[in-house]
Amino acid sequence: MDTTTIVTKTRPSIIVENVQKTFLLRHTHSFKEAFIARIKKKKISTSFQALQDITFTIDQGESVAILGYNGSGKSTLLKLIAGVLEPDGGKILTRGRVAGLIEVGAGFHPDLSGRENVYLNAAILGMNKAEIDARFDDIVAFSEIEEFIDSEVKHYSSGMFLRLAFSVAIHVDLDILLVDEILAVGDAPFREKCRLKIRELVEQGKTMVVVSHDTKTVQDLCDRGIVIKKGVKVFDGPVAEAVEVLKHP
Amino acid sequence: MLTKTDPVDLTGFSVPGRGNGILDVFRRRYLLRLLVRKGVSTRYRNSALGWGWSYVKPLTQYFIYFFVMGIVLGRNNGIDNFAVYLLSGIIVVNLFNEAFSNATKSIVDNKALVKKIYLPREMFPIAAVIVAFVHFLPQVAVLVVVSSLVGWVPSLLELGAILLGALIVILFATGLGLIFGAVNVSYRDAQNLVEIIKMLATWGSPVLYSYDLIARVLPDWLQTLYMMNPLTSAVELFHYGFWFSTTDGGLQPPPNLVRDSLIGLLIVLAITAIGQLVFRRFERRFAQDL
Numbered sequence: 001m002d003t004t005t006i007v008t009k010t011r012p013s014i015i016v017e018n019v020q021k022t023f024l025l026r027h028t029h030s031f032k033e034a035f036i037a038r039i040k041k042k043k044i045s046t047s048f049q050a051l052q053d054i055t056f057t058i059d060q061g062e063s064v065a066i067l068g069y070n071g072s073g074k075s076t077l078l079k080l081i082a083g084v085l086e087p088d089g090g091k092i093l094t095r096g097r098v099a100g101l102i103e104v105g106a107g108f109h110p111d112l113s114g115r116e117n118v119y120l121n122a123a124i125l126g127m128n129k130a131e132i133d134a135r136f137d138d139i140v141a142f143s144e145i146e147e148f149i150d151s152e153v154k155h156y157s158s159g160m161f162l163r164l165a166f167s168v169a170i171h172v173d174l175d176i177l178l179v180d181e182i183l184a185v186g187d188a189p190f191r192e193k194c195r196l197k198i199r200e201l202v203e204q205g206k207t208m209v210v211v212s213h214d215t216k217t218v219q220d221l222c223d224r225g226i227v228i229k230k231g232v233k234v235f236d237g238p239v240a241e242a243v244e245v246l247k248h249p
Numbered sequence: 250m251l252t253k254t255d256p257v258d259l260t261g262f263s264v265p266g267r268g269n270g271i272l273d274v275f276r277r278r279y280l281l282r283l284l285v286r287k288g289v290s291t292r293y294r295n296s297a298l299g300w301g302w303s304y305v306k307p308l309t310q311y312f313i314y315f316f317v318m319g320i321v322l323g324r325n326n327g328i329d330n331f332a333v334y335l336l337s338g339i340i341v342v343n344l345f346n347e348a349f350s351n352a353t354k355s356i357v358d359n360k361a362l363v364k365k366i367y368l369p370r371e372m373f374p375i376a377a378v379i380v381a382f383v384h385f386l387p388q389v390a391v392l393v394v395v396s397s398l399v400g401w402v403p404s405l406l407e408l409g410a411i412l413l414g415a416l417i418v419i420l421f422a423t424g425l426g427l428i429f430g431a432v433n434v435s436y437r438d439a440q441n442l443v444e445i446i447k448m449l450a451t452w453g454s455p456v457l458y459s460y461d462l463i464a465r466v467l468p469d470w471l472q473t474l475y476m477m478n479p480l481t482s483a484v485e486l487f488h489y490g491f492w493f494s495t496t497d498g499g500l501q502p503p504p505n506l507v508r509d510s511l512i513g514l515l516i517v518l519a520i521t522a523i524g525q526l527v528f529r530r531f532e533r534r535f536a537q538d539l
């Protein structure tokens with residue numbers, strides 16, 4: 001086997017192979033309920049298959065859109081890639097630092113100042129102190145909320161909050177970026193800025209997986225689209241066709 | 250696209266969400282530090298007394314116990330320097346109770362993060378235990394002042410006993426906190442069990458009375474069990490460290506304190522290891538069950 005051909009070819013960043021995800025919806029939330037259910041031979045849980053036999057590979061530097069209707073399993077798939085959830089079958093492999101922007105601002109604490117939150121969240125996303133120090137000014141500048149950076153986050157408007165959270169997330173040093181529905185942050189000028197920033201990351205060769213219902217943005221940012229319908233992959237190909245498949249199944 | 254004929258060089262790949270547990274927590278010390286700082290600084294946010302509460306609450310409890318046990322029930326006469334005896338035991342149990350219950354609640358309290366971002370989740374119980382430890386320090390300061398007033402001048406051996414006692418309590422609370430914190434995600438019953446364990450911790454170790462009194466009423470096997478309780482050893486280590494040298498020697502440390510402490514240390518190390526294993530088993534379901 002000639003390994004050099006593999007190395008020079010773009011290597012995959014994300015490998016998803018025959019992945020299954022079943023959710024157990026438990027009906028019991030205490031020892032007593034679980035015990036009684038067992039005695040009465042009632043079902044403790046019902047299962048729901050959220051993803052069925054999903055297989056694909058994403059190469060380094062590719063930007064891929066995951067499309068599908070509500071409840072089709074897109075967020076579940078991103079959480080599996082991010083390591084938040086574990087698959088029940090199949091396997092997932094990733095290469096490099098993964099930043100999952102499943103929801104920005106998940107780690108924000110309302111009682112801390114903007115500055116403290118930037119540090120906390122950047123650390124949560126995997127940065128160390130030196131890296132954050134180096135990027136702090138960029139993060140704040142990008143969010144355009146310099147004047148408020150030292151006031152408590154609970155006094156922010158929701159747009160300001162999202163700006164800061166997104167700004168932290170986008171400045172994390174990463175190889176793979178998972179974006180779930182967060183392109184709709186802030187007002188129109190800020191959205192445009194975010195879109196450009198993500199474009200920039202794509203051009204730098206970062207691997208990107210984007211979940212969005214905004215087909216226009218998706219076509220602008222991604223080259224490839226994967227359509228998921230009720231947990232099954234129904235299409236994988238150029239993004240324009242993927243959007244068509246989604247609209248006219 | 251990956252096909253079966255396409256050989257892929259798998260070096261550098263990793264399975265997302267698989268870490269090294271507690272080891273990863275210490276690899277990400279900076280985050281741990283920020284989480285502890287957050288826990289410490291937001292704890293008394295919006296309260297006028299602020300950190301004063303960490304003196305007021307234990308002191309109130311202390312005076313109630315002192316009044317009931319020392320004066321009403323007359324322990325004051327049986328135990329020399331009862332005030333110091335009581336205080337040094339109480340702060341050990343307070344540390345345990347605080348650390349253990351914080352750790353148990355930590356995963357549920359941080360559910361926004363656990364559900365959305367992959368982190369070594371052991372981070373949360375461990376940060377909770379450290380926050381409790383920070384909380385414990387002002388109480389130690391009070392104890393140092395009080396026992397100095399009655400002539401306490403620490404020797405190396407006494408300091409060693411204090412450190413060993415604190416270590417036992419911290420490991421004990423961490424191990425139990427990992428187990429209960431993990432179970433609490435699916436069964437909130439865990440939180441109520443914690444209340445019972447906290448009560449047992451207070452009354453099941455020689456804090457409010459002396460170990461020789463319990464020895465008189467318990468059958469042999471139960472007495473052995475009582476002395477094996479790592480908390481008993483930790484409390485007696487604190488008694489030895491802060492109190493014993495200030496007394497007339499009427500109440501000697503338990504005869505096998507060294508042996509029992511080492512056994513206690515082994516027990517809590519085992520519990521921490523078990524805690525880690527249980528935690529890892531349950532961890533796979535955290536994000537979906539919360």
Ligand SMILES: Nc1ncnc2c1ncn2[C@@H]1O[C@H](COP(=O)(O)OP(=O)(O)OP(=O)(O)O)[C@@H](O)[C@H]1O
Pocket residue numbers: 023024025048050068069070071072073074075076077536537538
């Ligand atoms: N933790 C969970 N426990 C049980 N069921 C879940 C859980 N998370 C997701 N599901 C179920 O899995 C299915 C897929 O959910 P998912 O969030 O992946 O959808 P989605 O494609 O992201 O939808 P949307 O477009 O609305 O964001 C849904 O039916 C949902 O009810």
Ligand SMILES: [Mg+2]
Pocket residue numbers: 074075076180
């Ligand atoms: Mg979703």
